[in-house]
Amino acid sequence: MTVTARETLIDTTQALLWERGYAATSPRAILDRAGVGQGSMYHHFAGKEALAVAAFERNAEVVFDKAAVVLRGEGTAVGRLNAYLLLQREVLRGCPVGRMAGDPEVLESPALRAVLARTFDRIRALAVEVVARGIEAGELRPDIEAAELADTVLAVVQGGYVLARAAADPVPFERAVQGAVALLDLQRQEI
Amino acid sequence: MTVTARETLIDTTQALLWERGYAATSPRAILDRAGVGQGSMYHHFAGKEALAVAAFERNAEVVFDKAAVVLRGEGTAVGRLNAYLLLQREVLRGCPVGRMAGDPEVLESPALRAVLARTFDRIRALAVEVVARGIEAGELRPDIEAAELADTVLAVVQGGYVLARAAADPVPFERAVQGAVALLDLQRQEI
DNA sequence: GTCTATACAACGATAGAC
DNA sequence: GTCTATCGTTGTATAGAC
Structure with a gap:
């Protein structure tokens, strides 16, 4: 076979974890x-x-990589944060990483928990860096903690997913992001 | 018995839905x-x-009532939104309403879904009212959609829960709220 | 490495005694 | 109204043939 059973299993589990979460995936x-x-x-x-x-590690890597492309990309701090907020997302499918935080069995599994926590830590570190550089450069007002x-x-992104899924409608996500x-x-200042 | 079995069952289910969600509550x-x-x-x-x-209807009512107290309360628009953001919450337990949005079985149950969607709709309506009045009164800049x-x-609140639970630490929630x-x-303008 | 057959517990629901 | 006993199904895991 061209693709090993091991790979097929991981691919399939990636999809099911995204669709159904961990506990609900048998x-x-x-x-x-x-x-x-x-x-x-x-x-x-x-x-x-x-x-x-x-499977979760692979899903997490995909999510992180997409965030990293825009947060490490070119442009101003606000431009990069906006790019992150406005990333194209399959809103109603939910975030493959964030959705795991609501699954009690995930939180009870040290191994799954670790992937979850680490992924948000890594994305957060990128975002903090963007903000800190923006403040240093005088682009952002210095009166806010990076x-x-x-x-x-x-949180706007993760909460947007929650609101959209609750409503079965991507619009609340889009509104939350546009508001952000x-x-x-307004956080920008003249350079 | 002083308390009927029916009431005991609802009380217990309220607690378990909050702790474990729906699918994981047998x-x-x-x-x-x-x-x-x-x-x-x-x-x-x-x-x-x-x-x-x-049970979910009761949990939802509690959540809505807490939001309504501050969003319908006294004070400026920003003061009321801040009060909502800064409401005391058991962050690591999660939001009894928002946590249900991550449960695939909840989304597959029309009855549970309806409670979920309606509760966010009601809280949203209160928040929209606060912002709209703030704009009318000239307290808030008119260049944002209510x-x-x-x-x-x-979304900041719901996403804050996600980040905090992922990290097993309330701090990300608190940071997200303080940032908001x-x-x-800055959205305020002189009256 | 991959398969089928099986084990054993937990799931949600029902039956029927009290 | 409340209880215990039991049903059929699905969950995760193991055994063992190929």
């Missing part, structure tokens, strides 16, 4: 969709949790 | 904690879902 569901026998899964992975960790503004931006863009605009 | 867990037999539950409710709807700013504020307060301050 090995049975993974195997059925992957078209792979149960033995293969337990040959390659210790169990559901180990497979989920491998870490606070960074977390506000991250408008607020950030 | 009838067995409810009955064990409530100290009630299985027959009582199926006598008073059609099943797990019907009991969860009754609905956008309202959803931004709601700082941003709102």
Whole structure:
């Protein structure tokens, strides 16, 4: 076979973790969709949790990379934060990383928890850097904590997902993001 | 008995929905904690879902009422939005309403979904009213959409929960809220 | 490495005695 | 109204053939 069963299992689990979260994703569901026998899964992975960790790490890497492209990109601090806020997202599918924070079984699994916490830490670090540089450069008003503004931006995105999924409508997400863009605009000062 | 089994079941389910969400809350867990037999539950409710709807409605009412007190309260628009942002919350327990939006089984249940969507709609309506009045009164800059700013504020709170739970630390929530307060301050204009 | 067959517990729901 | 006993299904994991 061109693609190994191991890879197929991880790919399938990535999709199911995104769609359904961890607790609601059964090995049975993974195997059925992957078209792979149960033995293969337990040959390659210790169990559901180990497979989920491998898949979640890949989902997290994709999310981080997309954030990194815009947050490390060219432009002003506000321009980069806006680019992050306005990234194209499949709003109603939810954030593949953020959605895991609502799953009690994820929080109870040290391995899954670690991926979750680390991913937000890494994105936050990028955002803090953007804000701190913006303040240094005199682009942003110095009367705000870089870490606070960074977390506000991250929270708007994550909360936007929550509001949109609750409403089964992407509009609340878009409004939340547009409101944040408008607020950030006032945070700028003449250079 | 002073308290009926029906009430005990709803109380217990309220707590478990908040702690674990819907999918991860089994009838067995409810009955064990409530100290009630299985027959009582199926006598008073059609099943797990019907009991969860009754319990979720109560949790939602509590959340709405707390928001309504500050959003309908005295003070300026920014003062009321700040009061909402700074409401005392059990951050690591999560929002009893917002946490349900991450549960796939909740989104698949029309009855539970309806409670979820309606609760955010009601809180949003209060926040929009606050912002719209603030703009009318000349307290807030007129160059922002009321609905956008309202959803931004709601999203900061909901996203703050996500960040805090992911980190197992309330600090990201507090930072996100403080950043939002700082941003709102710039939205004010002299009256 | 991959498969099928099976084990055993927990799930949500029902039956029927009291 | 409340209880215990039981049902059928699904969950995760293991056994063992190929």
